[in-house]
Amino acid sequence: MTEIVDGQMKKIDLCEECAKDQGVTDPKGFALADLLLGLGAASEMESGSGELECPACGFAQADFKKSGRLGCSDCYATFAEPLEGMLKQMHKGTQHVGKVPKALRQEMDFTKQQQQLEKQLSKAIETEDYEQAALVRDQLRGLDVPPEEPVEPKAKGTKSAKGVKGGEV
Amino acid sequence: MELQKFLSSTTELAGHEGPQDHVVLSSRVRLARNVTGRPFPGRAKKASRVETCEFIQPAIAAASAMRGGFSESMQPLQALDKQLLVERHLISREHAAKGAGSGLVLSKDETLSVMINEEDHLRMQALLPGLQVKQVWQKMDRFDTSLEKKLDFAFDARLGYLTACPTNLGTGIRVSAMLHLPGLVLTDQVNQIVQAVTKLGHAVRGLYGEGTEASGHLFQVSNQMTLGESEADIIERIHKVVLQVIEHEENARQTLLRTKAKELYNHIGRAYGTLAHAHIVSSKETMDKLSLLRLGVKLELFKGLTTPLLDELFLLSQPAHMQELVGEKLSGEERDLHRADLLRKHLAKVKGLKLPE
Numbered sequence: 001m002t003e004i005v006d007g008q009m010k011k012i013d014l015c016e017e018c019a020k021d022q023g024v025t026d027p028k029g030f031a032l033a034d035l036l037l038g039l040g041a042a043s044e045m046e047s048g049s050g051e052l053e054c055p056a057c058g059f060a061q062a063d064f065k066k067s068g069r070l071g072c073s074d075c076y077a078t079f080a081e082p083l084e085g086m087l088k089q090m091h092k093g094t095q096h097v098g099k100v101p102k103a104l105r106q107e108m109d110f111t112k113q114q115q116q117l118e119k120q121l122s123k124a125i126e127t128e129d130y131e132q133a134a135l136v137r138d139q140l141r142g143l144d145v146p147p148e149e150p151v152e153p154k155a156k157g158t159k160s161a162k163g164v165k166g167g168e169v
Numbered sequence: 170m171e172l173q174k175f176l177s178s179t180t181e182l183a184g185h186e187g188p189q190d191h192v193v194l195s196s197r198v199r200l201a202r203n204v205t206g207r208p209f210p211g212r213a214k215k216a217s218r219v220e221t222c223e224f225i226q227p228a229i230a231a232a233s234a235m236r237g238g239f240s241e242s243m244q245p246l247q248a249l250d251k252q253l254l255v256e257r258h259l260i261s262r263e264h265a266a267k268g269a270g271s272g273l274v275l276s277k278d279e280t281l282s283v284m285i286n287e288e289d290h291l292r293m294q295a296l297l298p299g300l301q302v303k304q305v306w307q308k309m310d311r312f313d314t315s316l317e318k319k320l321d322f323a324f325d326a327r328l329g330y331l332t333a334c335p336t337n338l339g340t341g342i343r344v345s346a347m348l349h350l351p352g353l354v355l356t357d358q359v360n361q362i363v364q365a366v367t368k369l370g371h372a373v374r375g376l377y378g379e380g381t382e383a384s385g386h387l388f389q390v391s392n393q394m395t396l397g398e399s400e401a402d403i404i405e406r407i408h409k410v411v412l413q414v415i416e417h418e419e420n421a422r423q424t425l426l427r428t429k430a431k432e433l434y435n436h437i438g439r440a441y442g443t444l445a446h447a448h449i450v451s452s453k454e455t456m457d458k459l460s461l462l463r464l465g466v467k468l469e470l471f472k473g474l475t476t477p478l479l480d481e482l483f484l485l486s487q488p489a490h491m492q493e494l495v496g497e498k499l500s501g502e503e504r505d506l507h508r509a510d511l512l513r514k515h516l517a518k519v520k521g522l523k524l525p526e
Contacts, residue, residue: 057208069288071212073203073323073331076338083335087328090336093397096329098340099310101317108326 044082054078114140172250173493175239177279182257183481187299190476191467192415194347194387196301197258198309198404201332201341202291202316203323209333210271210286218270222285228319229274229283229291234312237277244269249498252489258296260284281312288333289341291320300415302344302408306400329396339396344407348414351386351464352421355436359388362417366390366410385456385483390414422468437465445516449502450509455486472523482515 044050046068050061059071061082070076076083087094100108117140124133187193203209207221222242230240243251243264251265260273264287272285284292295309316322323331329339337343353359363373374389390411392403425433440458444450463479465471484490491504491511499507 057212059212067211069211069333070209070335072208073205073325076325076328076331087335087338087396091339091394091396091398095327096325096339096396098329098342098399099313101322101324102314103317104324104326 045079045086050079050082052078052082172239172241172246173253175275176253176257179481179484179490180477182279183477183484185298186477187297187301189300189415190298192349192418193300193411194349194480195258195296195298196305197294197296197345197347198302198305199343199345200291200293200309200313201289201330201337201343202293202313202320203289203331203333204291205321205323207290209289211288211333213270213286215270218286221290222270222272225285225290225320226272226274228316229285231319232312232315234281234315235274235276238281239273239275241273242269243267243271243273246273249489249492253493256484256487256489259294261287261292263287264292280308289337291316300346300408300411302346302404302411306342306344306404310400336393337395340398340400340403342395342400342403343391344404345389345391346407346411348388348390348411348418349386349460349463350388350414350418351460352418352425354386355425355433356421358417358421362414363388366414369406369410370394371407371410384453385460387456387460422464426468434470437461437470441465441471441516444512446513447509448513449505450512451505452486452488452508455508455512456483459483459486473519478515478519482512485511 045061045064047065053060054071054075055078056074057071059075059078061079064070064079070079084094117136121133121136121140124130124136187195204221204225207213208217210218210221213221226240226242229235230238246254251260254260254273255262255265257279259275259279259282261284264271264273264284267286270286274283274285276282280296282294282296284294293309293313295305295312297305297308325331330341332338332341350359350362353362366373370393372391372393374391375384375387390407392407395403440461444455444458444462459479459482462471462474463476466474466476466479485494486508488501488504491507492499494511495507
């Protein structure tokens with residue numbers, strides 16, 4: 001089987017059974033690109049060539065090449081750049097849109113609200129609608145005081161804490 | 170507490186009925202979570218894994234959903250115990266290989282289970298019979314939220330829940346349905362369906378997950394992507410896909426009845442003949458033949474047999490359950506003898522059995 005993917009010719013040998021499984025006999029159901037997606041586009045992260053090392057756990061890019069797993073939650077910040085392309089390919093998007101821990105929800109809502117108001121403000125100034133701008137500015141000022149601390153005082157921000165907490169349960 | 174005393178009987182377990190269970194055996198949600206400030210299990214040294222496990226385990230065991238449950242380190246569990254758990258889909262095969270520094274918490278009714286220090290600090294699973302992906306997510310979601318009070322989960326505003334493997338990032342969710350598709354297999358359509366489902370971004374696997382083959386005409390459909398989409402959307406898509414597959418399976422069964430009734434009766438009749446009379450039978454053959462009997466019962470071709478009995482025999486035929494039942498360690502050959510005895514005994518007991526004419 002030969003197929004051109006992104007201008008590169010890929011050749012792959014399939015036994016009869018695999019070919020049947022992959023649907024080669026049914027041209028509609030088959031795309032070699034799918035098969036090669038993982039191989040053809042070895043991401044920056046998987047190449048293991050980077051020199052980065054996680055300051056929290058000492059995990060290096062070469063370790064990822066071996067295991068396909070990261071070392072700790074801080075690794076996501078350390079390797080953010082080389083991971084980006086891989087995540088794009090792997091997932092529907094690179095912005096989380098699902099569940100948020102309750103304690104962080106309030107904080108995130110606050111940031112979102114602030115961003116929205118700032119957008120409204122610049123739009124109002126642009127259109128020279130000063131009455132509206134003043135209104136939005138007051139709203140923004142009102143927001144300046146962050147909301148009450150979440151009910152659970154243990155909750156951390158979006159960055160993971162390094163302090164080890166043992167026996168807290 | 171001893172695990173084998175804790176586990177529900179196979180009769181009890183197989184007795185659970187669920188919506189659409191002529192095709193969907195069970196619905197499952199798995200969540201991957203990690204706590205902040207500790208290396209992932211694959212990276213952590215043994216002492217650190219033990220410490221993390223001792224930190225997490227009591228928090229899980231104390232949750233109200235786990236009242237009357239089972240909580241234990243993987244270390245004292247015997248190989249047979251671990252295999253029983255794998256056969257009940259309560260732990261992964263990878264977790265069964267773990268010892269000190271990994272743990273397990275099970276709810277009393279076995280519908281909730283948490284593996285501690287598998288690939289992530291927590292791998293939580295909720296399981297319900299039949300097609301109940303939405304309900305099983307609600308159950309999982311509630312449990313997950315209840316743990317937030319005690320555990321600080323590693324979370325990032327952009328990337329969501331942080332997991333050891335980037336493939337689980339974001340929601341950390343894997344929703345799956347176990348599908349019984351003998352009609353599609355017998356009509357040679359199953360590969361087409363598998364391909365279509367895969368094209369839609371879902372994974373299709375065999376009975377025991379990754380890398381296992383589809384024994385007993387069982388296929389597990391699950392989502393692949395976890396980031397950039399909400400849990401509700403992921404579940405909705407799986408739900409829709411499963412409904413589609415159900416429809417195809419129903420059509421395939423009707424086609425068989427209409428156009429190949431003799432062949433179908435032949436398959437089912439022979440399956441019954443073998444299981445009711447064999448003296449040596451492998452686990453694979455048993456699964457495939459019980460699957461055909463299940464099809465027969467669901468098509469009402471068999472009077473007298475019931476699916477709970479077949480599902481129980483299916484579970485009892487697995488290697489570890491066989492050994493627990495007999496009460497001793499058995500070689501493969503010995504298991505095949507005992508399995509045949511068990512099947513003959515149960516199938517001979519069925520009264521008023523009417524095979525298709």
